[in-house]
Amino acid sequence: MAEKQIVDARGLSCPQPVLMTKKAVEKGGKSYEVIVDNGTAKENVTRFAQNAGFQVKVTEDGDDYHLTLSK
Secondary structure, eight states, X not given: OOOOEEEEOTTOOTTHHHHHHHHHHHTXXXXXXXXXXXXXXXXXXXXXXXXXXXXXXXXXETTEEEEEEEX
16 A cells, blocks of 8 residues: 655645645545645645545644545
């Protein structure tokens, strides 16, 4: 089984976190963890992932949001 791919988009403003997530998804895989540090990026990446057919689980770690994407 392929290991989870990590996308660290902390400190970046949209659309960069979504574009980084999209690029990772296009490389293939079933499981990703996207780390962002603002609510707008969290919402936009979640929307993108759900539209791409992923289930999204969000956990907060201090100021960071960890979005686990899985199919």
